[in-house]
Amino acid sequence: MTEREKMTAGELYNPADPELVKLRQKAHKLCAQFNKIIDDEDDLRYLILRELLPDYDADEIYFQGPIYFDYGFNTHIGKNFYANFNTTILDVCPVYIGDNVMLGTGVSLLTPLHPLEYKNRNPRMTENGGLIILEYGKSITIESNCWLASNVTVTAGVKIGGWQCSNSRHPPEFTRRRSPLQSYSRNYSRVRKPGKTFSSSLKSYSPTD
Secondary structure: OOHHHHHHHOOOOOOOHHHHHHHHHHHHHHHHHHHHOOOOHHHHHHHHHHHHOOOOOOEEEOOOOOEEEEOOOEEOOOOOEEEEEEEEOOOOOEEEEOOOEEOOOOOEEEEEEEOOOHHHHOOOOOOOEEEEOOOOOOOOOHHHHEEEEEOOOOOOOOOOOOOOOOOOOOOOOOOEEEEOEEEEOOOOOOOOOOOOOHHHHHOOOOOOO
16 A cells, blocks of 8 residues: 555655655645735635635635645545634545535644554654655544534544534544534543553554555
C-alpha cells in the first residue's frame, strides 16, 4: 500500500511521504488563495473550491472563509451546505457531510490521531538516517440536517446524527457517537484509563514498498 492509501484507510502512515507533502502543499496554497478573495468574486471562489474539493457540487455549498484543509480530496459534502468564518477540516481520513448541514464560526472537524503508546508516537529513525513521526486517523460523519454552532470541535471517529445543535457559549468537543434529536451545550473532559484505545488495534507500520 502507498502511504496515501494507508492514511485514508486509517492505518499508521508516514506524513512526510513525498506524495502526501505535495498534496498538502497544494491544498494549503488553494486555501490561501481562497482566503484572499473578496466574497463577491463568486466565479474565482468557485474555481478554487472545485480544485480543492473535487467531490461536491460547488453550486450547492458556501464557505464564508477563511478555510483550512489538510488535503481536500478526502472531504465529501452533500447539498445545501453552509460554513461560516474559520472552518478547519483536517481530512487525513474521509469526512462525510450530508445534505442541509450548517457549520457556525470556528468549527473544526479533525480526523488525525497520534498513537497513545509512546513507542509508536515518538520519532523513529529511517533506513536513510532521517526521522519520521507516524500518525493515523479515523473518519468523521456529519449526517444530514445537522447544525454545529460556533467553536464546535469534532474529533476523529465521531458520527453525529441530524437535527443537532450546540450552544456557542459552551462549545462542546464531540469525542464519541451522538444520537439525533439532541442538543449539546457543554465541553466534557474525562481522564482516559489505560486499556483498549484506537491505537491499540493498529497494525504495525511497514514502509511503503
